[in-house]
Amino acid sequence: MLVMADRITRDEVAHVARLALLDLAEDELDRYTEQLAAVLDHAGDVEALDLADVPPMAHPMPLRNVFRADELTPALDRDEVLSQAPAAEDGRFRVPAILGEEP
């Protein structure tokens, strides 16, 4: 038996924002809590369906792995790719410290 979850709370919305790497202001948290709840309430209409024996469908086509011949083919030009990066150095993407240290 599948059970629809309880109504989404403001704390859950704040938690989800952290997971999604988004900073939300207090008024945004209020607004998103209300709007997400409305969409999720609407989605509750599927409660009318008996889905217990229905298999899930992730994709419209029967997916299988696709291999290509193991041959060298041209790749994207590295300089062209790096020219679009916010910061690059020595042929690589440059980012700030990843361990909370000063660079």
Place this chain on the structure above:
Amino acid sequence: MSGTAAALAADVRAGRRTARSVVEEHLAAIGAGDGEIHAFNLVTTDEALAQADAVDAKVARGEDPGPLAGVPVALKDNLCTRGVPTTCSSRILEGWRPPYDATVVQRLAAAGGIMVGKTNLDEFAMGSSTENSAFGPTRNPHDTSRVPGGSSGGSAAAVAAGFAPLALGSDTGGSIRQPAALCGVVGLKPTYGRVSRYGLVAFASSLDQIGPFAATVADAALLYDVIAGHDALDSTSIPEALAPTAPGVATGVDGLRVGIISEMLDGSLAPDPDVARQLRAAAAALTAAGAEVDEVSVPAAIYGLSAYYLIAPAEASSNLARFDGVRYGLRVDAPTTGEMQRRSRTAGFGPEVKRRIMLGTYALSAGYYDAYYGKAQRVRTLIMRDFDAAYERFDLLLSPTSPTTAFAVGAKSDDPLTMYLNDVYTIPSNLAGHPAISVPFGTGDDGLPVGVQLLGPNLSEATMLRAAAVLEEAAK
């Protein structure tokens, strides 16, 4: 403007007029009219004229310039164009110049088509009105106080305004068909896998599909034939070769079995009365042309909206994780990478994109996965089964494209759920992977265009285009 894409290409191929003159005429129309409409994020004047001159040089040398020789094409700004800014109408990609062309862009160029610009969209194709663009809304050429629909509103408006006879859009839940209906043009969502998605900035990968806009059904077929076909760069691309659709477009519907989806006529999903009236007239036109038309129930279709607004945001929350200020697009500096990523995403994404990322992240999160995403996937199976049953009795199905004609700018932008209801007729085809087309059929009580939708099973584009041509003729 001057004629269909087919007529323009024929003139250019025969040397009766130059590609340059065709392109200059359309660039002039854009220059005169797009200040009011805002169909384009970018007009690629220099590139277009250079491409036109290359087509003219081929004609002069006696080489085949391709089936779209000299025909201006507007490209939705979520299709990658090498060296030409591709924004998805988002601040987070402002100024980004892709290092490669989408497969459809390469195919267009090889066919002699001329890119005249990149068209406005709801940010990352998330919306039904083109009001969610970071660069301002597009206006409906039939009435500039109304929206053009969305998310491919710029492409639909460009064709409706005569800025280009052809355009490309993408359709995840109706983003080609709904703006086509609201702007009074033809819009086709092909079978999932029929057109390569390589170079289409991903929104919801199991639903996204690129397709054509045109002023006529024959032109839509012409563009579809150019962009369809297998591509090794898209692992979901269908390998089978198929015959071109354009040659058979005018062959009629004698004996074709067409089912009107009863839930979308007078059932729980009934449209506005004026839209329903045109739908009945369209059914009568198909009957008069020799089709066998009857009503059919597709019961699970009414749950499509609920399933879609869990599945599409779930896939989007994953796809849009790549916009993190590291490899491309906006970066807001911070002492650490984690903080930089949060600040960049917070500053770069607009409200609707954030809303969908949040919804999708929640639907996929521990403890809620089965209740939301898992359940939506099961509903998707039910919709597929109901379509399969309907297609045992019918070759095509018929429904409205949108519940209403074009609504006023601002009318629905404060209420996401009301906005989402625009997609109620178009979403089921995306969930099933099936093709569907919107074709203009008369006007509503407000004098604005009404679109009707033909739906079919996988790879039924040729049949669908034939029926669309019959409706087009009857609507004249």
